[in-house]
Amino acid sequence: MNTDCLTIKNQDMKNQYKALKYRSLVLLAAFFLIASVIAVIALCVGASSISVTDSILALIEDNGMARSIVWNLRLPRVIMALLIGIGLGTSGAVFQAVLRNPLASPFTLGIGSSAGFGAVIAIVFFNGLVNEYAVVIWAFIFTLLSSFLILGVSRYKGATAETMILTGIALMFLFSSLSSFLQYLGTKEEVHGIVFWFFGSLSKAGYREIVMSGIMILAPMPFVFRFAFDFNLMTAGDESAGALGVNVSGVRMLSIALASLMTSGAICFTGVIGFIGLVAPHIARMIFGSDNLFLIPASALIGGVLVLSADTLGRTVWLPHVIPIGIVTSFIGVPFFLYLLIKKTKEYW
Amino acid sequence: MLRLLLSSKEFYPVRFFLASFLLSGLIILNVSAPGTAWAGDVTQAIVIEDAFGRKISVNMPVQGIVVLNSDVLEVLRSLRAQDLVKGVYSEIDKDGVFFQEFLDRPRVGSWKNANAELIADLNPSIVIAYENNPGTELEKQLSPFGIQVLRLNFYKLGTIAKEIRILSKIIGREQQGEIFAAWYGKKLDAIQKRFDYIKEKPLVYVESYSAFHTAGPGSGGHDMCVYAGGKNLADEFKVPYSEITSEWVISKQPDVIFKTIAWGNGFERKDRVFFNNVRNELAARPSWNLIPAVKKGRVHVLDSGIWTGPRAVIGVAHMAKCIYPQMFDGLDPEQIHKEYLEFFQKIPYQGVYISENLSGGAK
Numbered sequence: 001m002n003t004d005c006l007t008i009k010n011q012d013m014k015n016q017y018k019a020l021k022y023r024s025l026v027l028l029a030a031f032f033l034i035a036s037v038i039a040v041i042a043l044c045v046g047a048s049s050i051s052v053t054d055s056i057l058a059l060i061e062d063n064g065m066a067r068s069i070v071w072n073l074r075l076p077r078v079i080m081a082l083l084i085g086i087g088l089g090t091s092g093a094v095f096q097a098v099l100r101n102p103l104a105s106p107f108t109l110g111i112g113s114s115a116g117f118g119a120v121i122a123i124v125f126f127n128g129l130v131n132e133y134a135v136v137i138w139a140f141i142f143t144l145l146s147s148f149l150i151l152g153v154s155r156y157k158g159a160t161a162e163t164m165i166l167t168g169i170a171l172m173f174l175f176s177s178l179s180s181f182l183q184y185l186g187t188k189e190e191v192h193g194i195v196f197w198f199f200g201s202l203s204k205a206g207y208r209e210i211v212m213s214g215i216m217i218l219a220p221m222p223f224v225f226r227f228a229f230d231f232n233l234m235t236a237g238d239e240s241a242g243a244l245g246v247n248v249s250g251v252r253m254l255s256i257a258l259a260s261l262m263t264s265g266a267i268c269f270t271g272v273i274g275f276i277g278l279v280a281p282h283i284a285r286m287i288f289g290s291d292n293l294f295l296i297p298a299s300a301l302i303g304g305v306l307v308l309s310a311d312t313l314g315r316t317v318w319l320p321h322v323i324p325i326g327i328v329t330s331f332i333g334v335p336f337f338l339y340l341l342i343k344k345t346k347e348y349w
Numbered sequence: 350m351l352r353l354l355l356s357s358k359e360f361y362p363v364r365f366f367l368a369s370f371l372l373s374g375l376i377i378l379n380v381s382a383p384g385t386a387w388a389g390d391v392t393q394a395i396v397i398e399d400a401f402g403r404k405i406s407v408n409m410p411v412q413g414i415v416v417l418n419s420d421v422l423e424v425l426r427s428l429r430a431q432d433l434v435k436g437v438y439s440e441i442d443k444d445g446v447f448f449q450e451f452l453d454r455p456r457v458g459s460w461k462n463a464n465a466e467l468i469a470d471l472n473p474s475i476v477i478a479y480e481n482n483p484g485t486e487l488e489k490q491l492s493p494f495g496i497q498v499l500r501l502n503f504y505k506l507g508t509i510a511k512e513i514r515i516l517s518k519i520i521g522r523e524q525q526g527e528i529f530a531a532w533y534g535k536k537l538d539a540i541q542k543r544f545d546y547i548k549e550k551p552l553v554y555v556e557s558y559s560a561f562h563t564a565g566p567g568s569g570g571h572d573m574c575v576y577a578g579g580k581n582l583a584d585e586f587k588v589p590y591s592e593i594t595s596e597w598v599i600s601k602q603p604d605v606i607f608k609t610i611a612w613g614n615g616f617e618r619k620d621r622v623f624f625n626n627v628r629n630e631l632a633a634r635p636s637w638n639l640i641p642a643v644k645k646g647r648v649h650v651l652d653s654g655i656w657t658g659p660r661a662v663i664g665v666a667h668m669a670k671c672i673y674p675q676m677f678d679g680l681d682p683e684q685i686h687k688e689y690l691e692f693f694q695k696i697p698y699q700g701v702y703i704s705e706n707l708s709g710g711a712k
Contacts, residue, residue, distance in 0.1 A: 047593075048600035065599075065639055072635035073596045127612040129558045130627055184459050187440050188418075188482075189558045189611035189653060191461065192590065196559045201592060203561040206635055315594050322561075322592040 024294040027287060031301040035082065038305060042078045042312040043070055047320050077315075080205035080213065080269070081308040081325075085276060087217035087266035089303020091259035092277035093284065093296050094224055097231035098252045099161040105278035106263035109168030110146050112274055113175035115267050118142030119197050120179045124186050129193045132204055136212075136268045143264035146171050151253055158249070160238070164256065199324030200271035202311050209269045216265025220258035227251055228292040235290065275329045276303050279337050286340045306333055397515050399500040400480040400508070407497060411520050413473035415496075418460045419444055420503035421477045422451060423659045424513060427529050427693040428522040435471045438463070447616045447654075447696075459483075465490035475499050475519070504657045506572045506665070510534050529693060536662050536685055537576060540669045543676055544578045551604035551672055553579030554642070556631075558611050558653070563593050569657025570609065577668035579605060599639055605672050606631065606642040608650045615652030616700040624650040624704035647671065650704040655686070663689060663702070670707050682707060 044055040050066045057063050058070035088106065095104040106112055118138035122128030128135040146168075153167040154160070183191055230251045233241040238248045267273065284298035310328040317323065394406045413435040416422045422441075425434060431450060436457040441448055455471060458464035461482035468476055473496060478487065480500045488498045499519075501512045510530040517526020544550075555564045555574050564570025565586030574581040582601045583591065608631055613623070627650045632643045642648055649671050655664035666682035687698040 047597035068636040068639060069596055069599065073594070073599075076635070130610050130612055132560065184462055185440065187443060187611065188460060192557070192562075193559045196562060196592070199592075201561070203592065203594060320593050320597040321586070321588060322594055324592060 020289070020291070021294075024288050024291070024298075028294065028297060028301065031298065031305065035301055035305050035308065038308050038312065039078050039082065042081070042308060043074050045312065045316050046074055047315070076205045076207055076210055077202050077311065078308060079210050080202055081311045082304040083210065083213055083217050084202075084266040084270055084273060085280070085302075085304035085307030086300040087213075087262040087303070088273065088276040088307070089280035089284070089299040089301070090217075090221070090224060090296055091262040091266070092279075092303070093281035093292070093299035094227075094231075094255050094259040095277070096281050097292055097295075098234060098255045099165055100235060101161060101165055102282065103278070104165060104168075105274075106259070106267075107272075107274045107277060108172065109150065109165070110171030110173075110175055111143050111168075111260055111263050112267060112272050113172045113179065114142040114146035115139040115264060116198060116272055117175040117179045117182075118268075119271070120182045120186075120194050123193045123197065124182050124190050129189065135197065139268040140264050142175070143260060143268065146175065147257060147260035151256060154249075154253065154256075161252075164252070196324070197271045198326070200267075200273040200326035200329075201322070202270055202325060203322065205269070213265045213269050217262050220262055223258055224255065224262075224296060225293075227255055228296055231255075231292040231296075232290075271326065273307065273326050273329055275326075275333050276306055279333050280306060283337060283340060395518065397499075397519065399515075400502045400512070401500050403500075405497065405499065407499070407519050408474065409519075409521075411474040413471065413475075414520070415457055415463075415468050415471060415473045415476040417457070417463055417476060417478040417483070419448070420479075420658045421501060421516075422448060423694070424503050424516060424529075425520075426450075426695070427659070428513075428517050428520065428525045429695075430520050430522055433520055435473045436468060444614055444616075447614060463487060468496065469494045472496070477501055477516075479504075503659055504569045504661065506537070506569070506576050506661055509659065509661070532693070533662055537665065540578070540665060540677075540680070541576065543673075547578060550578055550580040552582055552601060553577075553672065554582045554598050554601070554603040554606045556606065556608040557590055558609060561592055561595065562590055565589050565591055569661065570607075573657060573661055573665050573668060574607070576665045577672055579668065579672050595634060595636070599636055602640060603642050604645075604647065606640070606648045607668060607671070608648070609653055609656045610650060611653035614700075615654040615702040618652070618701040621701055621704055621706070624652075624701070628704045648704075652700075652702040654700070655702050660686070660689065667703050667707060671705070 043059070044052040046069065048069055050069060054063055054066040055070055058067040061067070092105045095106065095109060096102060118141055119128065119135045122134040122138035126134040126138065128138070149171060150164055150167045154163050157163045183194055186194065230241070230246045233244050233246050234248060234251070242248050263277065280303035281295065281299040284295050284302050288294045288298045306329060307325070310332055311325050313332065314323040314325050314328040393409045395409060396404050396406050398404055411433065414425065414433045415436040416425065416434055417438045419438070419441070422434070422437065425431065434451060434454055437451050437454045438460045439456040439458055440460060441451060441456070445452055455467065457467045457471070460479065463476070463478070463483050465487060468491060472494070475497045476487065476491065477499045480502050491498060501516060503509055503512055510533050513526050513530040513533065517523050553574050555570045556562065557564050557570055563583045564574070565581070565583040565588055567589035571581050571583065571589070582598070582603055583593070608627060610627055628648050631637070632648050637643045651664055651667060654660060655667065663682055663686045666680060666685050670677040670680055670682060686702070690696050690698045
């Protein structure tokens, strides 16, 4: 009788999980569709007077200037926006999962500030206003440096979530202060450049940047997915996860390193787009639940949708001006996030 | 005796007199001490209007100036007022060769965030700063010391001659100021008058220091473009420095493109390699081969030294010559620059300031 009961319960749970899985897959497909639709819209709108038909035709045939604009300017921008959103959304989800903290994001861990400091160094000392690769390289160096510092301190003090978060917050303040100090030394032209970098921009997105950024963002993806189940176990606490065979500190350290690489791939080329890494995983959690097997791809897709929508709005809503993407992401992300937060009846975290 | 004086009621008037005497002495000592609001011989005051449009009564004679940016320092040198400069902005070392004679002056902090204590220590009569930087807290911090903050920009072409006259009046170098302002006006007029009969001006895209950031009305770059006879693509913008898309530039089909860079110092530059690299990178941007300016090789890179500052007139001359090569065939911007550096600045002419050799010289 008891065995029968257990079997029925087990079957029920399996069915429930199957239904949940099915629901999540459908939702993921829906978000993929949304992202595709926005991508097509983004390819059809812009500052030039090319018609929507010409923009779509430009994808398949050579129709002169339209083709050049769509292939050389709009398409790289769309791909870059999606990549950045995917990178920030995924890394945010990973940080929140391994640190078991809803406030964890690439920016609360100081990675954004350190990239910013690298960019400021490049602008003030290495001609970053003209040589954009100097900015990319220095921002990348500093994101890695801050990640190594977090990992180093964690290794020394034990890789607990608290150690990592506190180290990250300390680094965030340190690098922010260092950036402010260098701004203090900068000329007015340099200070202008720094301010604009911190706003974030996709104007410089080209295929070369996409390849470099894409490698940094997409290469760690399989490893992150590989850890998704471990992340699920870690939500119950380090000890429980350890008892179930998860190498907690190892997974945590490697995940932080991978997520940092994804973050730097996202922000080194475009500047600080801070909000996505925090909010995309929360939105995903509200819609998909806490199973990291779905939460991580969902955060990636939602991040992509948010960045792409923000960039498309930012470059079209006030033509011919471009509203910096860092501002627009907050404009559209915060109300959406608050709406979901208020509408959500049960606790989601 | 002293105890008697202090204790007896009969000596109250004497004690009162002594106390008053001591107090007066202390006040006099305090007033004459350096660094106070009352220091210096205030013989007269003149009222001027600064960049904020504020009427300011400046006490004359001005005995010392703290300078918070390179533009005003350059104008002071043109007015032969180097001796009045008591302190300078900290970033001066970046222009060390150009401003060599000022490198021994004390630094007082950044152009946008000066240190009030250091300025007070130097006890200048006035501090000259940009209109918006540092913030007005500087006035609040320095007013107890009797130090006035004067806001003069020297980077807007429309007001630069007026500001030269104001500054020269304050420092008692009116004659030099008049010569300099007149020279400035004459050079600009010589370019301007040729546009009287131009009906359709070429379209110009002006790119500021950061990529894809253009200069609209309210910015020095826009003024320069207009003074040089160009029609700025961004002439209807409401924002002085705005980010735009590459697509917009291509769709507008500009005839000429100007890009300014602020790396190194044109005064120390020996060749055009750096400018040419920047120009080539600009021309190689995706789909920019569709722009007439790129097709015809009319992309020009200018040094920040001749961009929106006291030397903007030289930048305008370069730009005018780039926009209308035939009309300004006889105009030699380098000659104007040489005249400026050697006659007003009293330093030898040197450096490279633009990607093309417009004067036909050796460089």
